[in-house]
Amino acid sequence: MEEDEFFGEKTFQHYCAEFIKHSQQIGDGWEWKISKDCSDGYMCKTHFQIKSGTVVSHPGTSAYVQTCLPTEEALELPLDDFEVPETAVASEVIKYEYHVLYSCSYQVPVLYFRASFLDGRPLTLKDVWEGVHECYKTRLLQGPWDTITQQEHPVLGQPFFVLHPCKTNEFMTPVLKNSRKINRNVNYITSWLSIVGPVVGLNLPLSYANATSQDERNVD
Amino acid sequence: MAEEPESVLQLPPSTAVGGEGLTEVSPEAVTSEPPSSAAVSPGTEEPAGDTKKKIDILLKAVGDTPIMKTKKWAVERTRTIQGLIDFIKKFLKLVTSEQLFIYVNQSFAPSPDQEVGTLYECFGSDGKLVLHYCKSQAWG
Numbered sequence: 253m254e255e256d257e258f259f260g261e262k263t264f265q266h267y268c269a270e271f272i273k274h275s276q277q278i279g280d281g282w283e284w285k286i287s288k289d290c291s292d293g294y295m296c297k298t299h300f301q302i303k304s305g306t307v308v309s310h311p312g313t314s315a316y317v318q319t320c321l322p323t324e325e326a327l328e329l330p331l332d333d334f335e336v337p338e339t340a341v342a343s344e345v346i347k348y349e350y351h352v353l354y355s356c357s358y359q360v361p362v363l364y365f366r367a368s369f370l371d372g373r374p375l376t377l378k379d380v381w382e383g384v385h386e387c388y389k390t391r392l393l394q395g396p397w398d399t400i401t402q403q404e405h406p407v408l409g410q411p412f413f414v415l416h417p418c419k420t421n422e423f424m425t426p427v428l429k430n431s432r433k434i435n436r437n438v439n440y441i442t443s444w445l446s447i448v449g450p451v452v453g454l455n456l457p458l459s460y461a462n463a464t465s466q467d468e469r470n471v472d
Numbered sequence: 473m474a475e476e477p478e479s480v481l482q483l484p485p486s487t488a489v490g491g492e493g494l495t496e497v498s499p500e501a502v503t504s505e506p507p508s509s510a511a512v513s514p515g516t517e518e519p520a521g522d523t524k525k526k527i528d529i530l531l532k533a534v535g536d537t538p539i540m541k542t543k544k545w546a547v548e549r550t551r552t553i554q555g556l557i558d559f560i561k562k563f564l565k566l567v568t569s570e571q572l573f574i575y576v577n578q579s580f581a582p583s584p585d586q587e588v589g590t591l592y593e594c595f596g597s598d599g600k601l602v603l604h605y606c607k608s609q610a611w612g
Contacts, residue, residue, distance in 0.1 A: 387554045387584040388571070423573065423608040426535030430604065431579050438579040446581040447573055458594050461580035 259440065261292060264354040264361060267441040268295045274463040280456075287407040294407065295352040295441075301453060303346045303383070345370050350454050352441065353406060360420040361441060363448050364405055364412040377402055380413055380452070388451045400452070415448055423447060439463075482526075483547045483559060525549055527592040527601060531560070534575070534606035538564050544600075549589025553582050560605055575604040 268284060272295065275282035286293040351364040367375040367383075375383075380400060405412045424444060431438040442463070446456050526546040533539045540563060547556070557572050566572060573581050576595045592601040 385554075385584055387557060419609065423571075423606070426537075426606050426608070427575065427579055430534045434578070436578065443579045443581070446583075450581075450583045455583035455585070456580075458576075458580075458582060458586070458590070461577045461582075461595070 259359065261354050261356070264441070265293065267439050268293075268352065270439055270463075271295065271441045271445075271460070274460055277463075278457060278459055285407075292354065294354070297350050297454075299348045299350065299454070301346050301348060303344050346375065348453060350449075350452075351405065351412065352445065355417050358417045358420065360417050360424070361444055362417045362420075363415040363445070363452070363454075364403075365415075365452055365454075366410075366412045377413065383453060385450050385453070413452075415452060420444065420448075483545050483551065527589060527596065528599060529556075529588060529592075530600050530602045532602060532604045534578075534604045537572075537605060537607045540564065547588050549587060549592070551588050552584060553586045553588070553591075554584035556588065556603075557584070557605075564607070566607060570607050570609055572605060572607050575606070576601075578604050 272282050272284055274280075275297075280297070281299070282295050282297045284293055285296055346367050346369060348365060348367045353362050353364060354360075355362045367380065369375070377400070384400075399416055400413055401416060402411055403414045404410070424440070424447075427443055428438060428440070442456070442460050445454070446460065449456055526548055529545050529547050531540055531543050531545065540560070553574055557574060560574075561570070561572050564572075575581050576591055582591055588601065591603075595601060
């Protein structure tokens with residue numbers, strides 16, 4: 253049944269619901285959002301990550317980084333950027349938002365994401381490509397425009413980065429076929445997100461792998 | 473040669489550049505390991521020897537991915553999924569445009585930084601960790 257590789261919106265919502273159920277059990281922070289004007293929805297999660305930049309070689313500046321020292325000593329440290337070379341970037345906190353939406357045209361889930369510094373400055377597409385995990389970087393940098401692009405979020409209408417879904421079916425099919433052979437029900441969303449997530453800094457805790465086998469109902 | 477379920481080959485160290493290929497297990501090359509009762513050393517700091525303890529991994533191909541001639545490997549616990557992916561890609565002589573994915577439970581891809589030792593604790597059984605691997609031109 254090839255139809256299993258392509259699934260409809262209802263199946264998407266079902267798998268997302270199961271996924272979120274486990275997320276709630278382990279406090280992983282995923283939520284379901286309903287779009288106001290339609291009956292569809294999407295999953296989302298906000299995640300903060302420390303991005304280590306170039307090490308500042310100035311003496312005394314190491315404590316300047318991202319600390320919120322309640323002591324008065326913090327005020328004595330150089331507060332402004334003038335003493336720090338422009339090229340030296342301290343570690344910064346980056347806010348990532350991940351959204352999982354359903355693509356009607358491809359009939360697969362799609363990962364939208366955006367990233368910004370805490371002061372609201374968005375990361376550029378170049379920053380995003382450079383932040384891709386080493387594992388995938390080589391392939392990605394061969395043809396970055398094919399893979400991560402910037403598009404308007406279908407529901408929010410704001411610019412998001414998108415991991416292009418055109419090849420999703422290609423890497424999902426062998427996994428699904430293999431699981432079907434041994435009669436195991438797989439949560440498509442869990443499998444898919446475990447594969448695409450790490451590309452853009454999203455790692456699923458291992459407990460999701462066991463959660464899927466608890467869902468024994470067929471989705472039809 | 474047909475598959476050799478009994479042979480356990482040592483995975484080359486991750487610092488090896490250029491792929492050393494298979495290393496036959498000869499009597500002197502085998503590290504003397506403590507009995508595989510998987511016991512944790514009580515209370516002490518980890519001596520260097522403990523972190524080198526290897527786990528057995530059984531690699532299975534998915535889809536039309538080439539099957540590795542040697543499927544069973546002894547791998548250091550601290551080896552990451554990324555390290556394993558790099559090794560398999562070299563072993564199978566995949567080109568850089570081909571991506572390789574590794575799965576536990578046949579359906580879940582651990583993140584590349586995950587250590588195989590942890591995966592063994594969570595998903596291992598019968599003294600080994602079964603990992604499925606699948607190649608794909610996932611993007612582009």
